[in-house]
Amino acid sequence: MKFLRIGFVLMLLIIMFPISSHADTHDSWEKLDQLSDQALQLVKQERYEEAKRMLDYFSDEFLKTHFDDRNYSMDELRVITVTHDSAVEAINSTSISFEERVKKATQFRLVIDAIRSEHQPLWSEMEHSIMTTFNQMKETVVEGDSNTYQHQLDLFMAKYDMIQPSLKVDVSPLTVQRLDSHISFLDSYRNESLKTSTRLQQMEQMELDLRTIFDNITEDDADPSLIWVMISTGSVIILTLSYVGWRKYKGDKQKRVPRRDSEE
Structure with missing residues (x-):
């Protein structure tokens, strides 16, 4: 039973580690998504200085983000950089119209959402x-x-x-x-x-x-990461029950052997 408990704990650690990694990255992108939306709302309100600070804050947070659970292509990272810089440039420019500023901020907002959204x-x-x-x-x-x-x-x-x-x-x-x-x-x-x-x-x-x-x-109703967790957890449960059942069967069999010997 000691071996069973150790194996069960190890399997749980294997399952929970990628979940934790995914959750951390998801939280980071959730924050970045919120920052891009807040910047857009500030531009719509013509609060350009605050919008600029929000985009600068986004840049700082983006550099801290770990991308462990997904390999982001250079094209994706380039699109983020280009739209971010375009939004900052539009906000700082005095010759660009209000509509153009909103457009650039919206482009950036949509890109970050596209990166974050699975559906x-x-x-x-x-x-x-x-x-x-x-x-x-x-x-x-x-x-x-x-x-x-x-x-x-x-x-x-x-x-x-x-x-x-x-x-x-x-x-x-x-x-x-x-x-x-x-x-x-x-x-x-x-x-x-x-x-x-x-x-x-x-x-x-x-x-x-x-x-x-x-x-x-x-829209895909099933989250692939959730499916993986369900399969992994189910496998652990099945293995555990199988092992317990086998131990019980072996124990019952050993109990029946002496009984047969005594009857003879």
């Missing part, structure tokens, strides 16, 4: 707004309304630009590159007399790529 990142909630604008833009092409098309294209590009950094975190690079090339094409040839069929063909392919990125962000 349904905030950027995915813009699906309805983006697809509605896209469909309206597509209708203006069919109707041949050039002026409205220009306006809808600008509106669509502004909305897409808001989530584009986050896509680099959650979506395959190839898909992001395709979307960027579609938008670049539409923007470059916005004033050209392209055939309606040519522009629509580009937009139809673009629509497929847009729907792909939103459809692939689906």
